[in-house]
């Protein structure tokens with residue numbers, strides 16, 4: 001593998017870096033988990049879109065730049081190194097969009113992709129239900145045929161940002177008599193449709209964008225089905241590859257955290273505790289290793305080979321690395337680590353403790369790490385099921 005960047009890639013990186021240096025808000029935005037913070041993030045993403053940086057790897061007709069996967073990775077690196085805000089469009093652009101590119105109709109692509117990239121339509125993911133988390137095929141919410149479309153009924157839960165979003169993408173059971181994985185269909189649901197009730201609730205870290213969504217005979221038209229009827233599992237599994245692997249958590253995010261951790265160590269030293277020094281060095285190396293692993297995955301994609309179950313290895317790597325880095329930062333900071341945003345002596349406006357609380361969820365969302373280990377054991381290593 002040739003790891004050197006081409007002239008074109010270097011120029012792309014330089015252009016992204018210059019734009020971000022001039023435009024990233026100097027003061028961090030308030031958390032996107034508050035209503036005001038969410039609005040501030042949406043305004044930022046509209047600016048990003050207007051300048052053509054919101055979905056660089058998409059075709060230009062949908063607001064992208066036709067950038068290659070390597071260029072997209074470079075953009076992500078620069079984005080995080082510049083300290084740019086978290087993307088509130090992420091459940092749309094990183095999870096739903098790959099499914100639309102693969103399974104969506106031309107009409108859906110024309111209608112949905114541009115407003116998604118422009119942060120005009122904000123999307124939430126509606127997969128989990130009270131009785132269907134790890135066992136996603138247990139989805140019990142139903143869709144029943146009616147004239148011109150479907151009536152949706154049931155409950156979704158743990159839906160990130162659904163309290164502030166416009167629409168939800170998720171799985172519904174269309175054929176209760178079929179085997180569990182075969183009777184599901186992938187739907188797009190406007191959250192302002194009659195019969196939808198969005199019940200937002202607070203998380204441990206104070207954010208209030210999480211929601212449960214109740215659906216009571218909600219009508220959605222036929223054009224809101226992604227892929228074929230009863231083929232929703234196939235669409236969903238294509239999306240999990242994006243969620244666990246490349247698109248949702250690119251290496252740039254962790255390279256930037258590792259760099260911040262090194263800077264924190266230099267500043268605080270922590271009595272030159274060799275154990276902490278080793279943890280910082282290890283974190284930096286692990287972030288580099290994750291980047292190299294991702295590049296290997298990109299090479300495989302370029303050769304037309306599917307990522308498949310390998311994305312489970314990615315998921316474990318980034319989620320556990322993120323947690324280790326934040327734990328190390330808290331140890332480095334000592335008691336002051338507990339000061340949250342707004343406290344006068346909080347370091348980096350409490351970013352480490354906030355990041356730690358979110359990192360705790362990393363081994364749970366996008367499919368728990370226990371489930372990923374099962375997938376690796378069975379589908380990568382070929383071990384017997386039990």
Ligand SMILES: Cc1cc2nc3c(=O)[nH]c(=O)nc-3n(C[C@H](O)[C@H](O)[C@H](O)COP(=O)(O)OP(=O)(O)OC[C@H]3O[C@@H](n4cnc5c(N)ncnc54)[C@H](O)[C@@H]3O)c2cc1C
Nearest residue numbers: 125126127128133134158159160361364365366367368370
């Ligand atoms: C921060 C956050 C954001 C989220 N955002 C969304 C979202 O936007 N949309 C959405 O649809 N969902 C979302 N989720 C939900 C997430 O996908 C589920 O929490 C996750 O899939 C686990 O399901 P569960 O909570 O029902 O736990 P369960 O499935 O009940 O699992 C409980 C425990 O049992 C373990 N376990 C279960 N089955 C097995 C097995 N076969 N082998 C070994 N261990 C097992 C699990 O690993 C876990 O430790 C989010 C979750 C979090 C924490």
